[in-house]
Amino acid sequence: MLLPYEQALIIIPTFNEIDNIENMIRTLFGLYPAVSLLIIEDGSPDGTAKVVKELMSEFTNLHIIERQGKLGLGTAYIAGFKWALEKKYQYVFEMDCDFSHDPKQVSDLLEAAIDNDLVIGSRYIGGIRIINWPIQRLLLSYAASIYARIITGIPVHDTTGGFKCFKRSSLLALDLESIISNGYSFQLELNYKIWAKGLKIKEVPIIFYERRNGQSKMGGGIIIEAIFAVFRLRLKKTFGTL
Numbered sequence: 130m131l132l133p134y135e136q137a138l139i140i141i142p143t144f145n146e147i148d149n150i151e152n153m154i155r156t157l158f159g160l161y162p163a164v165s166l167l168i169i170e171d172g173s174p175d176g177t178a179k180v181v182k183e184l185m186s187e188f189t190n191l192h193i194i195e196r197q198g199k200l201g202l203g204t205a206y207i208a209g210f211k212w213a214l215e216k217k218y219q220y221v222f223e224m225d226c227d228f229s230h231d232p233k234q235v236s237d238l239l240e241a242a243i244d245n246d247l248v249i250g251s252r253y254i255g256g257i258r259i260i261n262w263p264i265q266r267l268l269l270s271y272a273a274s275i276y277a278r279i280i281t282g283i284p285v286h287d288t289t290g291g292f293k294c295f296k297r298s299s300l301l302a303l304d305l306e307s308i309i310s311n312g313y314s315f316q317l318e319l320n321y322k323i324w325a326k327g328l329k330i331k332e333v334p335i336i337f338y339e340r341r342n343g344q345s346k347m348g349g350g351i352i353i354e355a356i357f358a359v360f361r362l363r364l365k366k367t368f369g370t371l
Contacts, residue, residue: 130240132236132239132240132243133219133220133239133243134161134162134163134164134239135163135164136218136219136220137161137164137165137218137219137220137221137222137239137294138164138165138166138167138209138213138216138218138220138221138222139157139164139165139166139167139222139224139235140167140169140205140206140209140210140213140221140222140223140224141153141166141167141168141169141224141225141226142168142169142171142202142205142206142209142226143168143169143170143171143173143177143181143226144170144171144172144173144177144199145173145174145175145177146173146175146177146226146227147173147175147176147177147180149226149227149228150168150177150180150181150226151180151184152228153226153228153232154166154181154184154188154191155184156232157232157235158188158190158191160232160233160235160236161235161236163190164190164235165190165191165192165218166188166190166191166192167192167193167194167209167212167213168181168191168192168193168194169193169194169196169205169206169208169209170193170194170195170196171196171198171199171200171205172195172196172197172198172199178193178195181193192212194208194209194212196208201311201312202291202311202312202315203308203310203311203312203315204311206223206315207305207308209221210295210300210305211305213297213300214297214300214301217297218297219296219297220239220242220294220295220296220297221294221295221297221300222235222238222239222292222293222294222295223291223292223293223294223295223316224291224292225291225292228338229337229338229339230250230291230292230335230337231335231336231338234250234292234333234335234336237250237333237335238250238292238293238294238333239294241294241331241333242294242295242296244329244331245296245329245330245331246295246296246298246299246302246323246328246329246330247293247294247295247296247299247319247320247323247328247329247330247331248293248294248330248331248332248333249285249287249290249292249293249320249330249331249332249333250287250290250292250293250332250333250334250335250337251285251286251287251290251332251333251334251335252270252287252290252335252337253271253274253286253287254286254287254332254334255334257271258334258335258336258337259336259337259339260336260337260338260339261338261339262339270289273288273289274286274287274288274289276359277289277317277359280359281321281359281362283320283321283324284324284330285320285324285330285332286332287332288316288317288320289314289316289317290316290335290337291316292335292337293316299323299328302323302326302328303319303322303323309361310358314357314358317358317359317362318358318362321362
């Protein structure tokens with residue numbers, strides 16, 4: 130099946146990803162020469178932006194938005210979504226830079242996105258698919274996703290996963306200015322709002338790998354933040370303010 134890579138944009142937020150950025154860029158374009166890649170760079174002091182800008186002369190589909198300071202995951206993706214809509218991309222990906230998301234699975238998500246509004250690369254369907262996480266972190270993340278399903282009713286197993294593909298129409302259906310989350314609960318909020326609008330969500334099984342290089346930016350506090358966000362979103366839906 131020929132997939133519309135030329136209509137797809139992969140958004141990758143970065144902060145201090147000097148150990149991964151060039152390898153990720155070369156890997157993605159090696160696999161998908163027609164895809165476009167947008168780096169949202171939050172003022173990394175390690176020179177991440179410099180590497181990206183040097184590679185832009187080699188890869189014409191590579192783009193960068195530079196921001197001053199570490200402004201957060203949610204605002205990074207919102208900036209990327211707005212850029213993607215302005216440039217008329219039809220399929221828009223969220224993806225990490227640290228190889229925790231396997232670039233080879235971009236094709237799996239894109240294929241599913243042709244017939245769905247949002248495709249989530251799921252760590253929790255078909256068994257738990259996480260490699261090299263401490264057991265405490267794994268249990269906390271898995272329990273948080275179960276909790277979110279119970280409280281909200283959303284039929285998604287991996288509510289906070291960050292490897293996903295949006296169809297353009299699903300992003301247009303969202304009021305991007307009303308997104309209130311900025312950490313990992315940002316993922317839950319997007320999923321919930323798309324589901325609440327009656328749009329079609331599909332989970333595709335992925336294998337999630339602990340980052341190869343650099344320092345993880347995720348801790349238990351991020352998951353706790355997502356847990357509290359569940360109540361806020363359910364209340365907003367109940368009172369018609371979602």
